[in-house]
Amino acid sequence: MFNIFSDKNKKKRVGVFSLTCDEGCSIYLTEIFNKKLLGWLEKIEIVNFLAIKDFVEIKNLDIALVEGVVTSEKDKKLIEEVRKNTKVLVAMGTCAITALPSGQRNNFNKDQLAQIKDHLKKYKFLPKALSVKEAVKTDDEIPGCPIDPKKFVEVFEKYI
Ligand code: SF4
Numbered sequence: 203m204f205n206i207f208s209d210k211n212k213k214k215r216v217g218v219f220s221l222t223c224d225e226g227c228s229i230y231l232t233e234i235f236n237k238k239l240l241g242w243l244e245k246i247e248i249v250n251f252l253a254i255k256d257f258v259e260i261k262n263l264d265i266a267l268v269e270g271v272v273t274s275e276k277d278k279k280l281i282e283e284v285r286k287n288t289k290v291l292v293a294m295g296t297c298a299i300t301a302l303p304s305g306q307r308n309n310f311n312k313d314q315l316a317q318i319k320d321h322l323k324k325y326k327f328l329p330k331a332l333s334v335k336e337a338v339k340t341d342d343e344i345p346g347c348p349i350d351p352k353k354f355v356e357v358f359e360k361y362i
Pocket of ligand 1: 225226269270296298346348349
């Protein structure tokens with residue numbers, strides 16, 4: 203049996219990260235990996251992927267795949283850490299690209315904002331929800347909610 207987390211050769215180090223979202227894209231990604239991973243294993247190792255692995259390592263990444271919206275201080279810290287430690291950062295899924303649906307609150311009027319003010323403070327939410335590319339520099343993106351599998355393969359294979 204293959205151990206997808208071992209690496210004796212120089213394989214591309216891939217991390218999958220989730221910001222605020224329903225994690226639908228990373229769940230969908232497990233389906234894509236089910237079909238394609240055997241063919242990719244000579245070229246990549248997965249060093250972080252919460253859907254299938256507990257250990258979080260944000261270090262010396264070649265490719266980071268990031269889903270979700272930057273809504274909180276915690277998200278901001280994570281995405282900045284990922285950006286510092288990866289060569290290629292790919293925004294994965296519509297919410298990472300557009301900041302919606304969490305970003306709907308960016309268009310709230312004064313009354314609506316007053317209603318959520320305590321909530322934002324309690325959970326250390328940022329004043330504005332940000333897409334991944336508003337928060338940090340991105341190198342590529344994969345649209346879809348969840349991600350389009352053909353587009354994922356096309357983008358991912360450019361970097362491995
Ligand atoms: S793009 Fe859609 S499926 Fe993917 S994480 Fe966002 S809401 Fe979920």
